[in-house]
Amino acid sequence: MAFQHKLSAILPDTASLSESGHLSLGGCDLIRLAEEFGTPLYIFDEATLRRTCTEYGTEFGSRYPDTLVIYACKAFINRALAQLFKEEGLGLDVVSAGELAIAKSVAFPLSKAYFHGNNKTREELELALDWGIGRIVVDNLYELSLLTEVAKRAGIVQDILLRLCPGIDPHTHRYVATGVVDSKFGFPMAQGKEALARALAAPSLNLIGLHVHLGSLIYELKPYQEAVEIVFRFAAEMKDEHGFELLEFSPGGGFAIPYTLDTPAPSTADFAQAITSSLLSVTEELGLNQPRLIVEPGRAIVGRAGVALYQVGGIKEIPGVRKYISVDGGIGDNIRPALYGARYEAIAANKMDADEMELVTIAGRYCQSGDVLIRDISMPKLEPGDIIAVPCSGAYSIPMASNYNAVLKPAVVLVKEEKAHLIRRRETYEDLMRRDIL
Numbered sequence: 001m002a003f004q005h006k007l008s009a010i011l012p013d014t015a016s017l018s019e020s021g022h023l024s025l026g027g028c029d030l031i032r033l034a035e036e037f038g039t040p041l042y043i044f045d046e047a048t049l050r051r052t053c054t055e056y057g058t059e060f061g062s063r064y065p066d067t068l069v070i071y072a073c074k075a076f077i078n079r080a081l082a083q084l085f086k087e088e089g090l091g092l093d094v095v096s097a098g099e100l101a102i103a104k105s106v107a108f109p110l111s112k113a114y115f116h117g118n119n120k121t122r123e124e125l126e127l128a129l130d131w132g133i134g135r136i137v138v139d140n141l142y143e144l145s146l147l148t149e150v151a152k153r154a155g156i157v158q159d160i161l162l163r164l165c166p167g168i169d170p171h172t173h174r175y176v177a178t179g180v181v182d183s184k185f186g187f188p189m190a191q192g193k194e195a196l197a198r199a200l201a202a203p204s205l206n207l208i209g210l211h212v213h214l215g216s217l218i219y220e221l222k223p224y225q226e227a228v229e230i231v232f233r234f235a236a237e238m239k240d241e242h243g244f245e246l247l248e249f250s251p252g253g254g255f256a257i258p259y260t261l262d263t264p265a266p267s268t269a270d271f272a273q274a275i276t277s278s279l280l281s282v283t284e285e286l287g288l289n290q291p292r293l294i295v296e297p298g299r300a301i302v303g304r305a306g307v308a309l310y311q312v313g314g315i316k317e318i319p320g321v322r323k324y325i326s327v328d329g330g331i332g333d334n335i336r337p338a339l340y341g342a343r344y345e346a347i348a349a350n351k352m353d354a355d356e357m358e359l360v361t362i363a364g365r366y367c368q369s370g371d372v373l374i375r376d377i378s379m380p381k382l383e384p385g386d387i388i389a390v391p392c393s394g395a396y397s398i399p400m401a402s403n404y405n406a407v408l409k410p411a412v413v414l415v416k417e418e419k420a421h422l423i424r425r426r427e428t429y430e431d432l433m434r435r436d437i438l
């Protein structure tokens, strides 16, 4: 019988019920995974990961063949995922030499890596060039000078893109809006002209493209279309003034996914259609060549593929006020709700057929009152020992995890065809103290 659950749309593709009636992913009963690997536990469904990779390639590539999809590692990367993205033929967006080192460790073709960030260090730039990185996405004038010098010393002519800040509000949380006027990222449009002229004049740099990234968790299509318009008009102007030829263009990432049932997001096809149609019409209107399109999804690739599992512990009811259900994770493994009010759904993985529900608040275990994972959610009657699954936990949870309260960071498993592979072991107390010096 096909799995039918009101949360199917935000669960990984392989979600089903196990023989014991528990929630199962990739053919693995989640209660058994919790017993085997402990909680909190992050579970990634390989089928969903590979499907989203293919979907981005197909939806953009069928409309605009010269497209390269590069996965934004900041959403979550480790060696197993880097290996998977390599197999899927994606490129990578990295923002540190650390992310680059993870990619290098699995022989990821670094010619398909794009180095982003507003304050890359000299050491990171030297390492990236030494390792043969494909592109540096230059963020500001200081970095432009620094890279010019680093590339010159290395005897390299480095391919670069300039990151422009188009001054567009994508109506997302201000902590994740990056293309607005008041942003630390990218060249304001007026300064972009100076940057472009300087880049063209630098013998150790080869300016091949322009990049924008408007922000993250963008539910609208129009901001992308506006960004395309702005960048191509700028490119046309720079062609007239400097003979600049735009060979690569990136509208960044930021594609929203539906975290909760009341926040539907556009489909991959919708994003692809909006961006590629604008790109085709503006290039035609301005008589420009069609550049290679670089899209940078992060959340959209890993978000829905990941589910977090927590075990219920203490329960506190304040009559007439609230019922707190405390779990064994929280801001240490997922800071998003506390940081910017991110919302999630939850399922009692061992009580899938319960029909009596009550309103509760799922609190984390950390010593901060703000450590609340989900406020006011309808759940079955929960007891200590129950296992709660939080869908759409694949993006920006683990990479922002901390050891606050000296709590160990969780394990991560990849499930596929009834097998669960540990792809990051749980931390140990030795890990916690490894760098301490007495």
Ligand SMILES: Cc1ncc(COP(=O)(O)O)c(C=O)c1O
Binding pocket: 072, 074, 075, 093, 116, 213, 215, 216, 217, 252, 253, 254, 255, 296, 297, 298, 299, 300
């Ligand atoms: C330059 C750049 N590209 C892509 C992304 C990925 O964003 P998302 O995970 O929302 O797709 C980010 C995220 O901050 C980014 O800064």
